[in-house]
Amino acid sequence: MPSSEPVASSIDVVAERIGGIDRTEVTLDPGVNVLTGRNATNRTSFLQSIMAAIGSDRPSLKGDAETGRVELSLDDEEYTRTLERHDGTVTFDGRPYLADPELADLFAFLLESNEARRAVRRGDELRELIMRPIDTDEIEAEIAAVGADKRDLDDRLDRLEELEGERPALEERRRAIEADIDAKRDRLAALREDLEAFDLTLDASQDRREDVEETISDLQDARAELESAEYELETERESKAELEAERDEIESELAAFDDVDSPERLEGRVQELRGRKRSLDTTLNELQSVIRFNEEHLEDGGLDLELEPEGEPNRGDESTESTGAGSADVTDRLLAETTDVVCWTCGSTVERDRIESTLERLRSLHQRTLGERNDLQDRIDDLAGRQRELRERTEERRELEDRLSSIEDELERRRLRIADLERDVTDLRTRVEDLEGETDALETTDYGEVIETHRELTQLEMELERLEDERTDVAEQLADIDAKLDDKDDLESRRDELTDELADLRTRVDRLEKNAVRAFNDHMDSILSILEYGNVERIWIERRETPVREGRRAVTKTAFDLHIVRTTDDGTTYEDRIDHLSESEREVTGLIFALAGFLVHDVHETVPFVLLDSLEAIDAARIADLVAYFEEYVDYLVVALLREDADALPESYTYVTEI
Template identity: 50%
Template sequence: MSAGETTGQPRVSVENIGGIDSTTVELTTGVNVLTGRNATNRTSFLRSIMGALGSDRVSLKADADHGSVTLELEGETYERHFERREGGIVSSGDPYLEDPTLANLFAFLLESNTARQAVSQQDDLREVIMRPVDVEEIEAEISQAEADKRRLDDEIDRLTSLKSSLPSLEERRQSLRKEIEETEAELEERRADLEASRADESETDDDELEAKLDELQSARNDLEDVQFQRETEQQSIETLESELEEMQDELEELPDGFETDPDALEQELETLRDQRSTLDSSTNQLQSIIQFNEEMLEGTNQRITQALQGEQSETDGGAVTEQLLEDDTAICWTCGSTVETDQIESTIERLRSLRQEHVQERNELRRQIDDRKATLREARETNQRRQTLTQRIESTENELEQRRDRLETLDEREAELQEGIDDLETTVDELEEESESETLDHQKEVTELEFQVGRLEDDLADVEDEIEEAETEIGRIDDLRAQREQASERLTDLRTRIDRIERESVEAFNEHMASVLDVLEYENLERIWIERTEQTVKEGRRRVDRPVFELHIVRQADDGRTYEDTIDHLSESEREVTGLVFALAGYLVHEVYDEVPFMLLDSLEAIDSNRIARLVGYFSEYAETLVTALLPEDAAALDEEYTRITSI
């Protein structure tokens, strides 16, 4: 096949990655088996695929400062470049994934994979499954959704109450219209009387009285305007005073402060995270040491055992094998001398105890980190709320002061107008006593009726505006109810999202673990399952119930009786299988198959060949393209139809 040809199958080209100088490998959809002895660049090739997909867990060849990997997939080309710089390796290019988090956790199942190792290292299984989920963001969205729903509920309640007031408003409108009609009829009669009276009088000397009546009417109008403004201002002041009191009460109820300021908490969190990272590294190293020693003690690492036996044979004439069979001794793989196996087992046990101490200390650090995060969040929220309330209180107090000043001015204006009206009324009374003019009496009646009609028309206009506004507002109820329904559905989805992921993760693990155990036929291993329970932990100043995943291991004794075992008693093969199934559960629950076209498997040597073949077949049902690295003797047990890649 020429360089320009393509079959449509995935093709990976690698330069200076891991132990690879240069290679191009064409894969096929389905199962691809990288078969070969150790140190044949199989793991380097798997990491190259990871790099092309978006992972930064790639190392350059020891003698190279630059490297690259290119993935041709479904007519598209994805290329990454890696450069060694001071402080580490810098990547660039166009990977397949924008965010490789899910793939790193649940699709790239190499030996150091976090999800795969979570079981044997007794990590927080729930935390691993929930790591791609931004729980804090969901909780913030829940708070916002709750606020939105409350706002919609309040608005719907207000409009519903407004709707119930429409009949009384309509009744008030009809009453005003009738009253206006009657008053206008009476006004027309009085105007006719006035015109008739004027026709009868040849002259009048009552111009001054008419002027005073007009002035009195104008003053009364001004007084009514001032009284309305004063009433409105008083209502605003009462509303502001009520809001101010509520804000002051809320401010007083806020915690006075926290023992540590947020910056100090941030620093403490950073220190705790560094400590946890150090413990993680130490725990991983201990686990590797323990596993290596267990392999050496059981003789499963044949190459190293043969090398030690060969060295020992040169000095004792080849009696090593007999010594291993007849005595409880072994060859020390550090100095080559013969030691009691009890001594090695004792050392391994001490290492296990030390690792368990590290695990417990790491879990305690995780709880401390969660506690500090909760305290920091609470401190920030409280400080932000205190600042907001303080600003609003200050603004409200300023507005109250301004409105009280305006109210005082209106009081003075009202008193001034009332005093002027009293004087005008006295003057009008005096002028009326001096004049017996029937025309002036009619004029006074007309003026008062005109004032009454004007006031009624203003009231009618206000009521009609209120009805129109209410009808417009009420028309929004159906739309608001639809919005509230959407908000309720979103709130329900948010509240159940975390619970749903946890529940589906547990169900997926338990279902697939049962199926895999049935397929692999472990003799006395009855069941491995996860129970979703709760434990009480401290978050900030509160104690809350926090969900946890508790792993149960059930074995069957020779007499048929079942009993619960511990993780420490799982064989290496059983631990590896359990870790892989846990990673598969995360792969399925987070639907990683929709984002990542590959699943990668490596370091399966702890599992026997026949079981590896069944496990690969099981996993291949859920991945479009599965690539696994196996020793030749393990690869021989797999289906012959699988693609074999023997040279990289």
């Protein structure tokens, strides 16, 4: 989509010793800014100066300079970038407009060396480039974290559903307990009234009555102790059985551990492979630098040549601008008449085809090395995954062994406690039997009914205490359920949010791919209609999913297939290849692909510039239409053109003729 709000402020750029520039000051206005002039007028160098100020590390320092500097003033803010040469390497410092220039380098700085344009020209895989700014590892980590949170909420809500189902039974149980308590309290009251009605003083002495009451009290206490001891003994036996079952389960799990490898045995192999990968990374970086260096110099036409003793040297600044700016320019005339270039490594004149052939071999070597590096990464991932599995299993086994040792200790404590309780229960049963015998001896005609009443009263008091404890426990369970159910609505709302977030994360890459394809296809249809390329019916990208292997895993990956549909004079359509397109058609296709990336990644929200260069393969009328098309989507469009191409553009644009 176009930039949401048009900007109104101009931009001042001051560049020193960048590319072929000694020093220049240029003001750019909102909209289209056209840098126009003949070859070797530092237009590309000025575009590189803007790139440097924005944050790119791709601009070059002037060949005879040790330091360079760019200042860019925008919206009352000043951004400064410095370049310094140390031991043949240029380093960057300062305060650029962007901390991370990746998006701008890929989709806003559309010079001839732009990766998006090159990828289309060479017929490379386009999906990797359009998706490069997306950190898929970070997305996968987010998916794992959000998924874990959602699973936790699912478990909590499932438990709440279970609790909600348990609540009616607990309510019914509470009502039954309260009814039982009321009945037992009524019976207790009746028994106490019966006891008060007995008048033992009529038939027995006071001492005899006290003996009876003391014996009954001792019997009640002994029975209470016996019941408590029996309950504790049963609890200990149940706990012991549970521990023994857990011990058997852990022993079975430990018996299943049959790993012979250890993480340490694999570490040496992993380190060896990582060392080889680092070596290949270094080689890849060096190859990429060599390829880029040679591509830039090849586009510049080789070394700068001083063709006439009295003439000015051709700085070769404009890397891809065409010749023919005027017959009086000796350098331009010679470059137009020969396919030879001056080799920048040995200084001799060689045919361009030989250097291009060498470059192609370097690119092939780069691709082979990249493939080898990727294979190494797959092997490292496999071994690292195996290491993680072994560490997890080792840790799991250690935890099981620790738990088993703890269980054995606990079982020994339980056995000793059970033995003590069994002795206590035996002693208490003997005491109860003795007291019951004493009580039986007291059961005369006068005291038998009294003793029986005391027995029933004691039993009822014990049962009533148990019921009241049970009622308290049920009430606490109901209160706990109600407190948890109070959170149910919030938990369900949060789960819905996580479900939506998870769906968004899982489809983010998919949506970006589809949006990129849709943007390219739509804009390609529009631009082909505007530019009217003869027999090109359609240029479009097909998003295709294919199963591939990643180490031991089978995964699905997507690829972008570029299709070119042509029509013959008799109206027949057929599919062609990218390398059969004209240079003009390829350049337009590459620019539209970069525009798709610019829009899909919302680059316009962070970068106000699009820079265009090296459009000479496109005729002037189509350049004018292309510039007008791009103008809709960017605040500042800066385009470098030859004078004859710039003449086809509207006068309303801002023109910069001197740099």
